[in-house]
Amino acid sequence: xKRWGLPLLVxxxxxxxxxxxxxxxxxxxxxxxxxxxxxxxxEIARALWENRSLLAENAWVTLQEILFGFLIxxxxxxxxxxxxxxxxxxxxxxxxxxxxSQAIPILVLAPxxxxxxxxxxxxxxxxxxxxxxxxxxxxxxDGLRSVDPEATKMMRSLDASRRQLLxxxxxxxxxxxxxxxxxxxxxxxxIAAVFGEWVGADSGLGHLILQDNANLQTARLxxxxxxxxxxxxxxxxxLVLAERRVVTWR
Amino acid sequence: MRQDTNVSAEREQFAVAAPTPSGGDPxxxxxxxxxxxHAYGELEAIERLELAVPEHGVLGVVGPSGCGKSTLLExxxxxxxxxxxxxxxxxxxxxxxxxxxxxxMPQRDMLLPWLSAIxxxxxxxxxxxxxxxxxxxxxxxxxxxxGLTGFExxxxxxxxxxxxxxxxxxxxxxxxxxxxxLDEPFASLDAITRAEMQGWLAAALDADPRTVVLVTHDVEExxxxxxxxxxxxxxxxxxxxxxxxxxxxxxxxxxTVTDPxxxxxxxxxxxxxxxxxx
Numbered sequence: 193x194k195r196w197g198l199p200l201l202v203x204x205x206x207x208x209x210x211x212x213x214x215x216x217x218x219x220x221x222x223x224x225x226x227x228x229x230x231x232x233x234x235e236i237a238r239a240l241w242e243n244r245s246l247l248a249e250n251a252w253v254t255l256q257e258i259l260f261g262f263l264i265x266x267x268x269x270x271x272x273x274x275x276x277x278x279x280x281x282x283x284x285x286x287x288x289x290x291x292x293s294q295a296i297p298i299l300v301l302a303p304x305x306x307x308x309x310x311x312x313x314x315x316x317x318x319x320x321x322x323x324x325x326x327x328x329x330x331x332x333x334d335g336l337r338s339v340d341p342e343a344t345k346m347m348r349s350l351d352a353s354r355r356q357l358l359x360x361x362x363x364x365x366x367x368x369x370x371x372x373x374x375x376x377x378x379x380x381x382x383i384a385a386v387f388g389e390w391v392g393a394d395s396g397l398g399h400l401i402l403q404d405n406a407n408l409q410t411a412r413l414x415x416x417x418x419x420x421x422x423x424x425x426x427x428x429x430x431l432v433l434a435e436r437r438v439v440t441w442r
Numbered sequence: 443m444r445q446d447t448n449v450s451a452e453r454e455q456f457a458v459a460a461p462t463p464s465g466g467d468p469x470x471x472x473x474x475x476x477x478x479x480h481a482y483g484e485l486e487a488i489e490r491l492e493l494a495v496p497e498h499g500v501l502g503v504v505g506p507s508g509c510g511k512s513t514l515l516e517x518x519x520x521x522x523x524x525x526x527x528x529x530x531x532x533x534x535x536x537x538x539x540x541x542x543x544x545x546x547m548p549q550r551d552m553l554l555p556w557l558s559a560i561x562x563x564x565x566x567x568x569x570x571x572x573x574x575x576x577x578x579x580x581x582x583x584x585x586x587x588x589g590l591t592g593f594e595x596x597x598x599x600x601x602x603x604x605x606x607x608x609x610x611x612x613x614x615x616x617x618x619x620x621x622x623x624l625d626e627p628f629a630s631l632d633a634i635t636r637a638e639m640q641g642w643l644a645a646a647l648d649a650d651p652r653t654v655v656l657v658t659h660d661v662e663e664x665x666x667x668x669x670x671x672x673x674x675x676x677x678x679x680x681x682x683x684x685x686x687x688x689x690x691x692x693x694x695x696x697x698t699v700t701d702p703x704x705x706x707x708x709x710x711x712x713x714x715x716x717x718x719x720x
Contacts, residue, residue: 342548345521349546350566350617360569364556441555441597 207233231411239411240418246400251419253396257313257385258427261320262378268321269328269377270370277336277358294326298384302391316388316396323384324377328370335369336362368442371435378431382424471532471543471620471653472496473518479526480513486678487513491527493672493681497620498651502664502687504711505674506719511657512549514679515623518655519546531621545617549625551610553598559609560585560594566617581616588612588646604635611643621653628663640666641695661711662699673711675718682718685711 213219214232223230231239240247276283298319305315339362347361389398397420404413478491487510495501505511516522517529520540531540545566553562560578561568563585567577578594585591588608598606607627614622627643628636644667647654658664664671665687673682688703698704 340550340552342550343552343554345516345519345546346548346552347565347569348521349519349541349544349623350569350613351542352565352569356569360565361554364554441599 229408229410231414235411236414236418239409240415243412243415247397247416247419250395250397250400250416251423253313254382254385254389254398254420255423257316257320257388257396258378258381258423260313261317261385262324262381262427264317265321265324265377265381266328266374269325269373270332272325272329273332273336273366274358274363276333277362278354283333290326290329293322298323298387299391302387305388306392311392311394315391316385316393319388320381320384323380324374327376327380328373331369331373331376332366335366338369339365368435368439371431371439375428375431375435378427379424381427382420386420472499473501473621473653473655474530474533475514475518475527476530477527478514478517478524478529480510480517480522481525488517488524488680489678490680491674493684495653495655495670497653499670500647500654500656500668502668502671503655503657503674504659504661504664504671504715505679506676506715507659509674509677510679511674512625514674515546515625515655515657518621519544519623521546543619544621544623545614545619546623547610547614547625547627549629551598551606551630553606553610553613555598558595558597559590559601559605562598563609563612563616565613581612584612584616587649588642602635603631604639607631607639608642611646615646615650615652619652622655624654624656626658627656629659636663637695643667661708661715665704665707665711666695666699671711673714673718676720683711683714685714 210219211233213222214227214230215234217227220227220230272286276286301322302315302319305318309315309318336358343361343365344357347357352360385396386398386401389396390402393399397416400416401413401420404410404416473493473495475491475493478488478493479486480488491514493501493503503511503514513522517524518531518540520531520537520542523537528535529540531543534540534543553559554565557565560581561574564572564574564577564581567580568574572580582594585594590605590608590612593601593605593609598609601609607630611624611627614624628639631639640663647667654668656664656668661671668687670684670686672684674680675682685707688701688707699708
């Protein structure tokens with residue numbers, strides 16, 4: 193109750209305030225807009241219900257993009273960190289390149305990915321994977337190097353081979369770091385999926401949002417956004433649960 | 443582990459390097475350090491150090507903080523190569539050989555938090571490729587012997603400081619190596635637990651004698667646990683004085699440390715420590 197009570201109260205208060213401001217027309221007045229452009233939470237809820245099958249269809253598409261894109265980025269990030277673990281100089285050589293790649297807005301890359309991978313799920317997976325790769329790779333690489341030198345000496349003195357040092361000491365030490373990186377990645381993954389859809393798609397929540405925007409279907413636009421936010425929250429929650437199951441010593 | 447001989451005879455015995463086993467019993471291993479010098483870049487950590495520990499001898503090393511005591515242990519354990527001079531363990535100077543003959547216990551317990559107490563203790567066996575079940579059985583025998591029965595499956599976070607230190611020591615013992623390099627094993631413990639653990643370690647070494655080099659900043663601990671105590675100077679470390687511990691040790695720790703000969707030895711060690719810190 194203590195954990196959930198206050199956040200729910202804050203949410204309820206904000207939604208209530210919004211409802212009041214929108215239904216009395218005060219919000220539209222303040223913004224100087226036609227009231228039809230400023231839907232109330234009740235109208236959004238109605239849009240959510242009326243369009244439930246349409247929203248579910250498109251949410252399913254976006255969820256797959258997020259999930260598989262995340263998994264690809266996760267695997268690639270882990271692979272990068274582990275493969276380069278024995279080659280510190282090579283990791284450092286890659287580092288500026290990776291940082292630079294993060295400085296390029298994904299909106300710039302997305303169109304060329306569509307040219308390369310077509311209009312299907314391909315470019316969306318690529319965008320999501322690209323976004324997820326960096327935090328996971330960097331966090332895991334840091335985690336592998338974070339081991340206390342005294343622990344390494346202890347393991348060496350107990351006849352650990354290089355490979356055993358990696359799997360028995362460094363990899364478990366890196367796990368909490370990897371999860372931190374994954375939590376950042378899963379937060380950005382829905383944004384990446386929407387960007388991917390904006391560049392070229394015929395389905396998905398991002399595609400729907402863009403359409404609704406053009407058609408001034410603001411209530412449904414907000415409904416689709418709410419579904420996207422719910423997906424993001426659920427995935428984050430699942431990841432935290434997974435972390436608690438795996439990292440039991442913290 | 444403590445010889446009840448007179449001091450000069452003991453000094454004689456310690457002055458000579460331990461006999462080097464050549465292809466014989468691998469457990470027969472003393473430590474011999476001659477003209478040892480070690481530097482980290484410009485920083486001279488150790489200069490002209492001479493130490494010898496016979497097989498099953500227990501040498502205490504005391505000295506001011508930062509004098510290179512830990513470096514000395516790492517050199518003995520084969521974790522580092524000296525800049526000059528020689529370090530031999532069981533007659534072998536090659537770092538890989540020293541690594542095989544020496545088990546190093548770092549200052550903090552370094553128990554792996556994701557492993558149970560027994561899996562921590564069995565690490566060396568697992569690293570050598572022993573199956574988990576057999577490794578646990580072997581480490582389990584020592585758990586019984588050292589009063590840790592019932593805590594085999596407990597994670598380190600749920601153990602008390604003294605128990606963690608015991609598991610860390612068992613881990614070092616289970617490695618089955620003839621030489622133990624112990625770096626301030628009880629520094630992190632409160633006074634009462636530390637006194638308890640000193641008695642425990644003495645009993646453990648009586649039951650399973652090994653050649654031991656024990657680094658500590660506690661003169662009393664060194665004199666209580668060791669046959670001989672080397673007092674090192676401030677950096678760069680050299681031997682200021684080497685003394686014999688007053689033997690024999692009484693079964694009761696308090697009786698031992700308040701004995702006049704023990705008190706006299708402690709005074710002498712303290713004086714040497716002061717001299718070396720100048």
